[in-house]
Amino acid sequence: MDDLINFFKKKYVIIAPLLIIIFIAQNEQYSQLTSSGTFGSALRLSIPILLAGLGGLFSERTGVVNIGLEGMMIMGTWFGAWGGFMYGPWGGVLFGLIGGGLFGLIHAIATVSFQVDHIVSGVAINILAVGAARFFNILAFDGIAFASSTASPRIEGEVGKFNLPFLTGGTLNGNETSNILGDLENANIFLISDISGLLVGLTSNISYFTIIALLLVPISVYVLWRTPIGLQMRSVGEYPSGSESLGVNVYLMKYIGVIISGCLAGLAGAYLVLEGPNVYLQGQTGGRGFIGLASLLFGNYRPLGVLMGAGLFGFADALQLRSEEAIHGLLIAVALFLFVLTINNLSKRNFKVSTGTFITGLFFLVWYLNSTSVPIQFIYFTPHLTTLVVLSFSKQKFRMPKKVGVAYKKGELN
Amino acid sequence: MNKAITVSNITKSYPGVLANSNVSLEVSEGSIHAIVGENGAGKSTLMKILYGMVKPDDGSISIFEKITQLSSPKDAIDSGLGMVHQHFMLADNLSVLESVILGIDNATLKNINLRRYKSEIMEVINKYNLNINLDKTIDELGVGEKQRVEILKVLFRGAKILILDEPTAVLVPQEVEELFNNLRDLKDNGVTIIFISHKLDEVLEIADEISVMRGGVMVNTVDSENISKKELAEMMIGKSLPKPPERQSSVGDLKILSVENLSASNDDGKDIFNDITFDLQSSEILGIAGVEGNGQRELVEAIIGIQEYNSGSIRLKDEIIDDLGIRERLGLGISFIPEDRQAQALIMDMTLTNNIILGRQSLKKYKTKLTTVNLSNATTASESVIGNFDVKTPNANTIATALSGGNQQKYVVGRELEDNPTLLIASQPTRGIDIGAQALIWEKLRSTRDDGLGVILISADLEELIGLSDRIVVIYQGNFVAELKPDEITPEILGSYMTGLRK
Numbered sequence: 001m002d003d004l005i006n007f008f009k010k011k012y013v014i015i016a017p018l019l020i021i022i023f024i025a026q027n028e029q030y031s032q033l034t035s036s037g038t039f040g041s042a043l044r045l046s047i048p049i050l051l052a053g054l055g056g057l058f059s060e061r062t063g064v065v066n067i068g069l070e071g072m073m074i075m076g077t078w079f080g081a082w083g084g085f086m087y088g089p090w091g092g093v094l095f096g097l098i099g100g101g102l103f104g105l106i107h108a109i110a111t112v113s114f115q116v117d118h119i120v121s122g123v124a125i126n127i128l129a130v131g132a133a134r135f136f137n138i139l140a141f142d143g144i145a146f147a148s149s150t151a152s153p154r155i156e157g158e159v160g161k162f163n164l165p166f167l168t169g170g171t172l173n174g175n176e177t178s179n180i181l182g183d184l185e186n187a188n189i190f191l192i193s194d195i196s197g198l199l200v201g202l203t204s205n206i207s208y209f210t211i212i213a214l215l216l217v218p219i220s221v222y223v224l225w226r227t228p229i230g231l232q233m234r235s236v237g238e239y240p241s242g243s244e245s246l247g248v249n250v251y252l253m254k255y256i257g258v259i260i261s262g263c264l265a266g267l268a269g270a271y272l273v274l275e276g277p278n279v280y281l282q283g284q285t286g287g288r289g290f291i292g293l294a295s296l297l298f299g300n301y302r303p304l305g306v307l308m309g310a311g312l313f314g315f316a317d318a319l320q321l322r323s324e325e326a327i328h329g330l331l332i333a334v335a336l337f338l339f340v341l342t343i344n345n346l347s348k349r350n351f352k353v354s355t356g357t358f359i360t361g362l363f364f365l366v367w368y369l370n371s372t373s374v375p376i377q378f379i380y381f382t383p384h385l386t387t388l389v390v391l392s393f394s395k396q397k398f399r400m401p402k403k404v405g406v407a408y409k410k411g412e413l414n
Numbered sequence: 415m416n417k418a419i420t421v422s423n424i425t426k427s428y429p430g431v432l433a434n435s436n437v438s439l440e441v442s443e444g445s446i447h448a449i450v451g452e453n454g455a456g457k458s459t460l461m462k463i464l465y466g467m468v469k470p471d472d473g474s475i476s477i478f479e480k481i482t483q484l485s486s487p488k489d490a491i492d493s494g495l496g497m498v499h500q501h502f503m504l505a506d507n508l509s510v511l512e513s514v515i516l517g518i519d520n521a522t523l524k525n526i527n528l529r530r531y532k533s534e535i536m537e538v539i540n541k542y543n544l545n546i547n548l549d550k551t552i553d554e555l556g557v558g559e560k561q562r563v564e565i566l567k568v569l570f571r572g573a574k575i576l577i578l579d580e581p582t583a584v585l586v587p588q589e590v591e592e593l594f595n596n597l598r599d600l601k602d603n604g605v606t607i608i609f610i611s612h613k614l615d616e617v618l619e620i621a622d623e624i625s626v627m628r629g630g631v632m633v634n635t636v637d638s639e640n641i642s643k644k645e646l647a648e649m650m651i652g653k654s655l656p657k658p659p660e661r662q663s664s665v666g667d668l669k670i671l672s673v674e675n676l677s678a679s680n681d682d683g684k685d686i687f688n689d690i691t692f693d694l695q696s697s698e699i700l701g702i703a704g705v706e707g708n709g710q711r712e713l714v715e716a717i718i719g720i721q722e723y724n725s726g727s728i729r730l731k732d733e734i735i736d737d738l739g740i741r742e743r744l745g746l747g748i749s750f751i752p753e754d755r756q757a758q759a760l761i762m763d764m765t766l767t768n769n770i771i772l773g774r775q776s777l778k779k780y781k782t783k784l785t786t787v788n789l790s791n792a793t794t795a796s797e798s799v800i801g802n803f804d805v806k807t808p809n810a811n812t813i814a815t816a817l818s819g820g821n822q823q824k825y826v827v828g829r830e831l832e833d834n835p836t837l838l839i840a841s842q843p844t845r846g847i848d849i850g851a852q853a854l855i856w857e858k859l860r861s862t863r864d865d866g867l868g869v870i871l872i873s874a875d876l877e878e879l880i881g882l883s884d885r886i887v888v889i890y891q892g893n894f895v896a897e898l899k900p901d902e903i904t905p906e907i908l909g910s911y912m913t914g915l916r917k
Binding site (some may be wrong): 180185223226227228229231232234235239240242245246247248249252253399401402 | 491499507515518521523526567641
């Protein structure tokens with residue numbers, strides 16, 4: 001029992017909101033909060049952010065700030081669409097990766113070899129990518145049906161999808177199997193149905209592209225923390241002079257990190273195209289590269305943390321797409337969570353913070369009680385606001401790589 | 415006995431400087447060989463050449479009696495050399511184990527065999543009696559431990575010759591003793607050690623042979639048994655060693671500063687310093703001794719107004735200054751020599767004249783009627799500092815980067831004493847500068863003290879602290895734990911208070 005209490009004390013920031021949301025979802029009006037449909041689209045919406053965040057991780061761990069993720073992602077969307085149009089969906093995946101990687105290379109050349117300020121180079125890449133994608137699009141698809149200067153023609157076919165056998169009704173050797181989790185979800189049992197909803201959402205009708213993206217999380221952990229190259233890459237972000245003195249090729253490690261970063265951002269762009277409208281559209285990324293960067297901060301420069309940050313944003317995004325009523329339910333959820341924070345801070349005698357959270361909580365409570373819905377303009381803004389709120393309330397103790405953003409010149413002590 | 419290293423007629427010149435001129439050196443296998451010399455004597459250049467970081471213009475190097483071409487640190491490592499740098503080459507976020515094995519494997523994607531490495535490293539640790547915990551991260555370690563990790567790093571790479579560059583500069587006396595014990599263990603196991611230093615007592619204690627460098631030339635190599643400190647010093651600088659000036663205690667009656675029950679804590683509620691009370695008289699130098707990170711930096715920053723404090727009060731002469739901002743406090747006659755001249759005291763890319771205005775931008779004399787900067791007054795002030803403090807610079811419009819460390823520091827001290835302050839806070843006023851500049855700064859501190867200035871002195875150089883101070887307080891974990899009379903203590907005693915061994 002004590003263990004359980006301790007566990008809750010440590011992880012209440014994660015557990016409390018989950019419990020609150022499950023509780024609220026029992027109300028018919030807000031049932032979308034925990035439906036499999038919400039979780040399914042949450043997953044699809046989080047993957048691009050996850051990929052961009054992992055991209056940021058590889059770059060920043062080697063000491064290069066990559067604010068150009070957005071631009072690399074834009075290249076991913078266009079190259080993904082072009083590759084898809086020419087060589088089918090998997091061609092799209094490959095070319096998305098290459099397109100992002102190319103812009104990663106540009107960022108690496110600028111920041112590592114020429115010691116350009118990382119932010120300047122990143123901003124330049126973001127600007128360049130918008131123009132380049134449009135230019136390529138006109139150049140490549142001129143005269144092809146349904147293509148315009150801002151949109152590519154449609155990609156035929158899609159990356160394969162599958163269901164889990166037995167649990168969510170997938171096929172095994174060509175035979176249909178049972179759908180245990182789906183049945184549980186529909187049974188409307190407190191907690192069990194909600195959790196089943198989550199699992200169904202995460203395991204049914206999943207494309208192989210999604211699986212690859214999710215696998216990249218453990219792969220990143222393995223590469224960065226379990227291999228010699230990962231150790232060298234991390235050391236370069238912490239103290240390049242020290243790495244150099246031990247024979248580590250600092251420039252090479254930074255190049256590798258930034259190029260991988262571009263490749264992952266490119267994959268994120270390709271995912272937006274191939275798992276979305278199946279065409280390239282100008283402005284398709286919609287700032288997701290930056291949100292990927294935010295998820296990197298939220299995740300404290302660790303792959304699992306990035307996954308959590310991306311999941312949170314995806315969930316909020318899915319809600320605003322699927323159910324306006326559920327967003328209204330979120331108001332009371334936010335209020336309740338802020339009260340939990342208030343109590344926690346009171347017990348730590350942290351009065352300034354607890355007053356702040358209490359008043360904000362009260363504000364959300366009053367808003368909830370005096371309204372039946374959230375203004376439509378606000379609903380579109382929910383995911384971004386959620387990200388903002390979570391970032392500001394999460395513990396601001398980032399352990400970022402020591403020398404991130406600092407130019408390194410060979411043979412120089414810094 | 416076999417020679418571990420033979421250096422023959424090495425010459426290396428940089429534009430305008432002959433860093434090493436025809437330098438020769440022989441180091442016997444299994445001995446501890448010290449190289450002493452002032453800053454700029456060419457020790458560092460010689461070591462960089464030995465470690466393959468710098469290519470000599472002329473001359474040859476043999477390692478274990480084989481002529482060796484060293485064109486990169488990797489060549490040096492391969493031929494059995496290992497360097498422990500003065501600045502630790504360690505990344506805070508990595509574990510000790512990771513730091514040691516970094517760079518040993520080629521950069522591949524195969525799994526690192528951590529368990530195998532761990533047992534191999536433990537063997538080395540046990541063989542040489544190094545006390546190191548492999549699972550900690552680097553930022554959890556103290557200075558002495560970090561240094562042992564550096565030594566372990568090169569030993570694990572199979573180094574048979576260890577080069578230590580000013581290894582004791584950052585250590586307190588107890589840690590120095592521990593380091594020396596480690597070095598003796600290494601020597602007994604057949605490791606050759608080259609020990610670079612300018613602290614003659616230490617060199618005489620640990621070294622078998624001592625080579626003296628001066629002005630890029632190898633002056634002499636002597637047996638440590640047959641030489642006195644005085645002879646060594648004379649060889650090193652060509653005249654006798656300046657000492658911290660003798661104290662003629664003439665503490666004045668006027669109370670300059672009184673600090674009462676000052677406490678501060680950080681964001682986590684942890685005490686930075688706690689219930690600090692002390693007075694400072696005119697014509698008094700109060701030394702604050704403490705291992706770095708025990709709250710002394712924050713304490714003086716609180717007096718200047720940089721660090722916020724939760725309770726207590728500070729009185730300058732008759733005025734309570736708790737509610738004043740930094741600029742107002744400086745305006746009342748507080749001067750501050752920060753510990754890091756390049757990061758805190760000077761703007762490196764600005765001229766000396768611009769730098770003199772730094773911290774005094776609100777003074778009337780640096781403003782014209784239109785409230786623009788009065789450059790002619792600034793130039794006058796700057797030139798007078800350059801003259802009075804013997805700052806070696808082409809002119810007052812040279813940028814700060816172009817000066818050597820000693821001259822930068824002389825300029826900073828000169829600037830802080832320029833406006834006749836009532837209180838001077840001097841943090842590490844002579845850290846890392848040559849003996850000449852050090853002597854001048856000591857002399858200036860003493861003479862202004864005699865003229866009535868109250869000084870708070872923080873220094874890691876315990877001899878300096880004992881030599882200059884009229885009174886020493888020891889700060890340990892944010893508390894004043896002792897008040898000592900300088901003429902009754904030695905650096906060893908002071909060190910034991912600083913590390914909490916004695917109360």
